[in-house]
Amino acid sequence: MRIGQLAQLVGVETQTIRFYEQQGLLPPPDRQDNGYRVYTEKHGEGLAFIRRCRILGLSLAEIHELQSYQDDPHQPCTAVNALLDDHISHVRSQITALQVLEKQLVSLRASCNDDREVEACGVLAGISEGNMHQQ
């Protein structure tokens, strides 16, 4: 299978595949005489794994770490679980931060309506004066 077919199969762009190869996340495939990359089903699985990890919000470094565990299948999987736990708490703290932020933004927005001039805008005044309900 050539790069375009693999890309279509997994739903990524061809450059993304080359990028993953360059980053060491996908093993370099064999080449045809003309230099074209030739992929196997294994590559397809590897690429799909990477994409699912990305959808879960894992960084390329974390994916690399997971791959290193896969290469040594008889160690205990505590590290895998720990990585996921860390990621979950990271996601949770992001959610919390965004919820705080949303409240600040909504209260800032409530301090103005559309019938004013910029000079008297409650939103701009709120930002300028730092009325941002810290924490």
Added chain:
Amino acid sequence: MRIGQLAQLVGVETQTIRFYEQQGLLPPPDRQDNGYRVYTEKHGEGLAFIRRCRILGLSLAEIHELQSYQDDPHQPCTAVNALLDDHISHVRSQITALQVLEKQLVSLRASCNDDREVEACGVLAGISEGNMHQQ
């Protein structure tokens, strides 16, 4: 006031101040004979405004937009409010996406415990097989 004092006052790094100047968010200050930047209180207010916007999650482009409104104080502030409304809905959709993600991650995590080998790890199996509870 020199750049280091301004930086300490507002709580940013000196490079960040130079960066904002370069990006057109802070007006270029006067220079001493030796080339050192000299800042006024106005610069301090401008920088604080930028930082508060950044804390609210606004992009530099959005900040630039807000500044352009400030330069024309007698137009109606509908555009300011609209910018904030857009930002609020952006934040809300981020929250929703992260909440969906959190559920996926938690259910993935529940499919394993620490007493397995990598080979049998429920987390890795879940990612590899794509059991990711779409949507």
Added chain:
DNA sequence: TTAAACTATAAAGCTACTATAAGGTCAATA
């Protein structure tokens, strides 16, 4: 006087791609 602390510019690094440029290869068509 010398060293620490400050300032300056320019350029590279970070993440995870995406886009662009310039070119080689291949199959089908006129």
Added chain:
DNA sequence: TATTGACCTTATAGTAGCTTTATAGTTTAA
């Protein structure tokens, strides 16, 4: 046969918002 279009190659730059590094000049305190 010539050429068009779709595909492939590499290399490089751009995105956001800084941070880091390199290199060098200036000021200040000991």
